Amino acid sequence: MAAISRGSLPRRAAAVLAACAAALSCAVRAGVLPEDRADLLYHSYDGGGVTIDGPSLLVRKQFADKFSASANYYVDRVTSASIDVVTTASPYTEERTQYSLGLDYLHDRWLLNLGYTSSEENDYSASTFSVGVSQDFFGDLTTLSLGYSLGKDEVGRRGDSIFKDTVERQQYRIGLSQILTRNLIVGLSFETITDEGFLNNPYRQVRYIDETSPLGYAYEPEVYPRTRTSDAAAFRLRYHLPYRAALHGEYRWYTDSWDIGADTFELGYTHPLDGGWILEAKVRLYSQTAASFYEDLFPRSRFQNFMARDKELSTFDSRTIRIGASYDVLRGGWKFVDRGTVNIAYDRIRFDYKDFRDLRVTGVPPGQEPLYGFDANVVQVFVSFWF
Amino acid sequence: MTSRSLQSARRGPTAAAAVLAVLATLLLGGCAVEPWVKPYERDRIADPIMSWDRDPVSSAYLHHVYEAREGARGATGSAGGGCGCN
Numbered sequence: 001m002a003a004i005s006r007g008s009l010p011r012r013a014a015a016v017l018a019a020c021a022a023a024l025s026c027a028v029r030a031g032v033l034p035e036d037r038a039d040l041l042y043h044s045y046d047g048g049g050v051t052i053d054g055p056s057l058l059v060r061k062q063f064a065d066k067f068s069a070s071a072n073y074y075v076d077r078v079t080s081a082s083i084d085v086v087t088t089a090s091p092y093t094e095e096r097t098q099y100s101l102g103l104d105y106l107h108d109r110w111l112l113n114l115g116y117t118s119s120e121e122n123d124y125s126a127s128t129f130s131v132g133v134s135q136d137f138f139g140d141l142t143t144l145s146l147g148y149s150l151g152k153d154e155v156g157r158r159g160d161s162i163f164k165d166t167v168e169r170q171q172y173r174i175g176l177s178q179i180l181t182r183n184l185i186v187g188l189s190f191e192t193i194t195d196e197g198f199l200n201n202p203y204r205q206v207r208y209i210d211e212t213s214p215l216g217y218a219y220e221p222e223v224y225p226r227t228r229t230s231d232a233a234a235f236r237l238r239y240h241l242p243y244r245a246a247l248h249g250e251y252r253w254y255t256d257s258w259d260i261g262a263d264t265f266e267l268g269y270t271h272p273l274d275g276g277w278i279l280e281a282k283v284r285l286y287s288q289t290a291a292s293f294y295e296d297l298f299p300r301s302r303f304q305n306f307m308a309r310d311k312e313l314s315t316f317d318s319r320t321i322r323i324g325a326s327y328d329v330l331r332g333g334w335k336f337v338d339r340g341t342v343n344i345a346y347d348r349i350r351f352d353y354k355d356f357r358d359l360r361v362t363g364v365p366p367g368q369e370p371l372y373g374f375d376a377n378v379v380q381v382f383v384s385f386w387f
Numbered sequence: 388m389t390s391r392s393l394q395s396a397r398r399g400p401t402a403a404a405a406v407l408a409v410l411a412t413l414l415l416g417g418c419a420v421e422p423w424v425k426p427y428e429r430d431r432i433a434d435p436i437m438s439w440d441r442d443p444v445s446s447a448y449l450h451h452v453y454e455a456r457e458g459a460r461g462a463t464g465s466a467g468g469g470c471g472c473n
Contacts, residue, residue, distance in 0.1 A: 264459065384442065
């Protein structure tokens with residue numbers, strides 16, 4: 001399987017890059033650098049026995065007319081008593097810290113960007129380099145962007161100083177943004193991602209029927225393939241209504257070499273009010289099919305080469321309802337700050353699993369436990385300043 | 388890997404390559420096309436509420452939330468820009 005994945009990807013990537021390079025040759029208008037801006041965000045996730053919160057600070061500043069630098073500091077503080085943890089392990093807390101640096105360079109008609117991200121937690125570290133380029137065409141009605149990322153991860157396992165493995169990840173992106181009318185803008189994006197290395201969670205286990213066990217089943221470690229290749233394509237649009245408000249819609253198609261297929265739909269509405277308010281509402285629907293080697297309950301130990309019981313690889317759907325508000329606090333500016341906003345957003349996400357069962361319920365035959373599902377509350381509070 | 392998975396893994400890139408080829412042809416053939424939405428007609432497109440990504444710090448976080456809990460990944464961004472109003 002590894003040979004097949006490695007063999008097909010470079011050909012695909014080469015086709016993408018060749019098409020894009022050809023398209024880039026007829027640019028007619030320069031791009032612009034991103035705005036100077038600082039954002040300080042507090043995020044909180046609470047659902048399925050897991051709470052995660054922390055800050056994110058993002059600062060971006062132009063210099064020397066042609067450059068814009070950005071830096072991001074992000075923290076996840078995790079307390080987990082998820083269903084996997086309470087059924088097969090012990091609750092834990094951990095912290096993940098991520099640093100990102102970016103540089104944009106505007107040259108003639110090209111906007112080039114470089115990025116580096118580093119993430120650290122006690123049993124996993126990741127580094128990613130990225131490069132991208134974008135360009136406008138047709139009197140700036142069309143923007144085409146290309147991107148490539150290379151990630152190197154190191155995987156460890158708490159309490160096991162011997163275990164160490166790696167993951168290499170490559171991402172190829174292409175995006176197109178097109179103004180169609182004075183009220184309508186549409187976007188297309190496509191991304192191929194390929195991973196190679198240790199791709200499963202070193203702690204998670206599968207269960208299999210074991211009639212000698214009091215529960216009727218027992219656990220053993222998951223085993224995943226060491227390669228994965230995925231393709232995702234998205235179409236999105238934004239429409240300015242006859243009054244000052246905007247509708248946006250999105251559809252994303254996804255498939256991968258593990259047989260997961262997914263569809264994502266989004267529909268949103270943005271409505272400014274007098275006095276500096278902007279209100280926002282969104283609905284998101286997501287559904288996926290299971291990986292080919294996923295089972296909630298395997299017939300026996302080591303039933304097949306690859307075995308997973310990760311609910312993220314199961315058949316499930318999720319539904320999100322989002323509401324948000326933004327208030328302009330510094331419309332007249334203050335000292336070196338041109339303007340500022342205070343923002344809050346709340347997302348409620350419902351996950352319903354179709355073939356992942358709730359093992360907290362005992363006293364029923366294996367495989368007859370109720371299906372699992374949970375609600376998550378996601379809150380973001382942040383301030384933004386433009387200078 | 389099953390034969391079905393191989394087929395599904397190959398179908399996407401093939402279709403995408405065809406779309407990209409058509410796209411490249413359209414772009415190359417249309418270099419001389421006059422912009423049909425004039426710069427002075429882009430006031431609504433330039434409105435901040437029409438931005439693909441009004442608050443990057445927030446959207447990056449939410450993508451992270453979904454990618455950690457869903458099997459699908461990628462194609463979450465947009466080409467950016469496209470306003471042409473600067």
